[in-house]
Amino acid sequence: MRDKIEQVLFSEAQIADRIREMGAQIEADYKDKGGLLLIGVLRGVAVFFGDMMRAIDLPLDIDFMSISSYGSSTRSSGVVRILKDLDENITGRHVVILEDIIDTGLTLSYLVRLLQERRPASLEICTLLDKPSRRLIEVPVKYTGFTIPDQFVVGYGLDYDQKFRNLPFVGVLKPEVYAGK
Ligand code: 5GP
DSSP states (O other), X not given: OGGGEEEEEEXXXXXXXXXXXXXXXXXXXXXXXXXXXXEEEETTTHHHHHHHHHTOOSOEEEEEEEEEESSOXXXXXXXXXXXXXXXXXXXXXXEEEEEEEESSXXXXXXXXXXXXXXXXXXXXXXXXXXXXXXXXXXXXXXXXXXXXXXXXXXXXXXOXXXXXXXXXXEEEEOHHHHHTO
């Protein structure tokens, strides 16, 4: 897998350091709020979620949603179908949505609207990666791991054609990987 990577953007150690910082920030923001619900959107967030939840030393619950966005694999249309809804009732709860990457913002903007209708006490977004130059719709991101330029990245949960999620770092694929498809 690693021989298909052109460049490592963020190493395991860099990601771990940043997650420790974000965890401390979330801890400080929620310590007096009497609980927190972390929501993950499958599948890309799986790795980040596991590390992030362990970086927050507070009583918390976790829950997951699975959605599919119509459109090609590398571009999101923003039209979202819920494949698996949350198990938890979020009404009156302090919720943080964890995301792997925000690109156009279309998916997340749809999700935020959907979840706001359920009247949580608060709803914030925490993303590992953000590509602000690609944004088509504004989404209020409270916690951002790293801001990246308009590059397609893989690893640390992020896939290309469902592969490369298990790379422990975030990187860019060699062009020949796409050409070979
Ligand atoms: P958005 O609705 O913000 O355009 O789409 C976000 C979703 O698109 C992410 O959750 C992810 O699944 C996918 N995505 C966007 N940019 C990248 C990228 O650089 N690499 C990978 N692997 N997925 C991406």
